[in-house]
Amino acid sequence: MIASRFPYVAAIAFAALALLPLGAMLSGDGFLLSIGTRVMIFAIAAISLDLILGYGAMVSFGHAAFIGIGAYAVGILSAHGVTDLFAHLAAALAAAALFALATGAVSLRTKGVYFIMITLAFGQMIYFLAVSLAAYGGDDGLTLPGRSTLLGSSVLKSPQAFYYLTLMALAAVYLLCRAIVGSRFGRVLQGTRQNAVRMQAIGFEPFRYQIVAYVIAGMLGSVAGVLLANQAEFVSPAYMSWQRSGELIFMTVLGGIGTLTGPLIGAAAYLLLEEVLSHVTEHWKILFGPFLILVVLFARGGIAGLLKGRGL
């Protein structure tokens, strides 16, 4: 399997993202910065999903749960006075790993359609758990006292600083996933995706590798959650609704699954489209639904697929 299909596209994307704040400063448009941050946050989530969806063929319909876990780690700790970013990250990663391990152990015993449905159900389970946490806002959500502090300082209050933090996180996640996918582990994962029986016939137990991938993907997803909570300074169960999980899958597919760069583009395309359409009409979802259907029916390879057609 060719691991790195779009080194040029990725490089261009990161360069564009790095320069965006300058553009924002020149144009005086703060909104550009905020949507750029949002795009990067969802790109992190989509890339983490691509690891299991595109490379492992595990169609998880509950991935937004990890975003929620990351967000609530920030929310709950902040509500108790702990504001350090690293504390937030550590808690998020630990909680995500535990949740992924527990639910993955059950989910990965199932195949195909059952897997999709059980991941959907587990996502709902944790959604309802969040809704029931009256102490942390329940259904209405919880407003944070402020952003996470970095070694005691509130430098992350600045939109530019936060933007660059998110960019670094995105770059780290992207490079990590690239390495994983091209490694020994990645090769086993991809082999399992293509033909699980064949992998058993050479001595690999698929479950062991799938659950490790599932846990890694969950942990990376929680990083997106930590950043999302910080960006909005607000935490809500809606972050992990199943509609969100569906949107994540769509972003990944729209960009092109199994490419890692695709999800980045997909997240950008999705959020920009949502932004544009919602200004056209308040009922933009009525256009979005059919658009999604058309993409599935006619542009299955996503944007990456279209680019490939042009020999990129």
Add this chain to the structure above:
Amino acid sequence: MSTTLLFIQTLNGLQFGILLFLVAAGLTLVFGVMDFINLAHGVQYMVGAYLAAHFTAMTGSFFAGLALALPSALAIGLVLELLVFRHLYDRDHLDQVLATFGVILFLNEAVRVVWGSAPLSVPVPEMLSGSVRVMDGLLYPVYRLAIIGSGLAVAALLYVLVNHTRLGMLVRAGASDAPMVAALGVNIRRLFTVVFGFGAMLAGFAGAMVAPILSVEPGMGDNLLILTFVVLVIGGIGSVRGAFVAALLVGVVDTVGRSFGPDLLKLMMPPSAASQTGRAVAPMLIYILMAAVLYFRPAGLFPAKA
């Protein structure tokens, strides 16, 4: 913890379970025969409720509304099949999930455009209003009994259809091995359409029946869909019998668990902790049940596939 309350909640659980069954039956057949994962089944239920509300308001009679809503729900289901679903039968599950997700987005918004965001209410029909004495000191709403009754009637009808008719035999064979059935010369496309249409109508019927007791609003099908999936997973995909057993189980566990969970916990821990934990754990109960069933039987209780 009074026995009367327990009885009422059990009846409520049965009623909810029957409702789940009506929606799950169509879905499990569609899954089983066509290997098609249809997220849009939940909006089918919602559409049934909206149509019932609309026609009841228009004609002034719930029964007339119901009579008009059913064929309309069927028609909408068939249009969806023609426009979208038909092109997805050969696609992988990921494609089906995404496309039907798109249908959900579209229909949830569409009902908002047509009927507005505010919930619609449908009056309980005169004939079925009021309560009846079920046993000593226990009054139960007639309408809810009607739901249970009609649901059981449909279940019986389905049982006869699936087990004692030629069409039912084809459906059961299809749920077990669809390509084989096609290879035997059966017009599989027509079978698909029949199964799909029937499932859509069942879901619409469930939505219509529930309209008087729940608020009819956009997104009402979404939560129910997830529960229906839980039912399918526990019961076993493709099995109507499994759907029946699992639906009643889920309905009762969920309803009784929510009302009595905190009480049961009060036996083990201080009251305030019990009610907090109870409120958190109660909605999670059926998912825990699902996880437990799947752990021991990854293909559900009554899997249809060989």
Add this chain to the structure above:
Amino acid sequence: MTIPLLEVETLRKNYGALVVTDAVSFDVLPGELHAIIGPNGAGKTTLIHQLSGMLPSNSGRVLFSGEDVTGLSMAARVHRGLARSFQITSIIPAFTARDNVALAVQARSGSSYRFFGDPRREAALNGPAEAVLAEVGLGDRADRVAGTLSHGEKRQLELARALATEPKLLLLDEPLAGTGHEESAAVVAMLKRLKGRYAILLIEHDMEAVFALADRVSVLVYGKIIASGAPAAVRADPLVRQAYLGEDA
């Protein structure tokens, strides 16, 4: 008296009332080529699925090197040296021939929980992979994407993949199925080369090949072994002629 490498004791598989494998018992000695023949529908593929661990058995035991492996997964059996080939080749079409085999080498060469480093550059994996490819005659095809190989080459790759797991016993599921005259001669020659170094349980239909290669032949009819012994003896057995060879005049 040599201890058998593979011992099958009254192995049974039934689907409800339908019995597919009916109390089958036989063994394979180290280095021996034991062929199983039988008419279509005799249950040969089911038997291989049971022996390799793909299908659980209803009763009976499978002993490998004296160890009871009946409950073990396919991967666990492969690690003990019990490997199989598939009739419909189980190669990974998107990988190169070398990578296909290297992945098999990777399974028994260090941990696969390494998240950094490109395995395609590992000489420890590529070396043995290329050696096996040369052995099956695909030495010059190592860089080709497996999906673009010819049908026969895919079959060779399938065998290479199984050999790369360093088996003690090879379960071969109809390696000659669908081969033309020339190709089957090449496969038979290949199997002759492997004979002795590996114990082989060969499920086959092609009579010429079976009698040219086998040390012992067992005949499977409707899930039951009706005869077992040296090829010449089995050939002459009237029961066998009646059930099977009679059709093959």
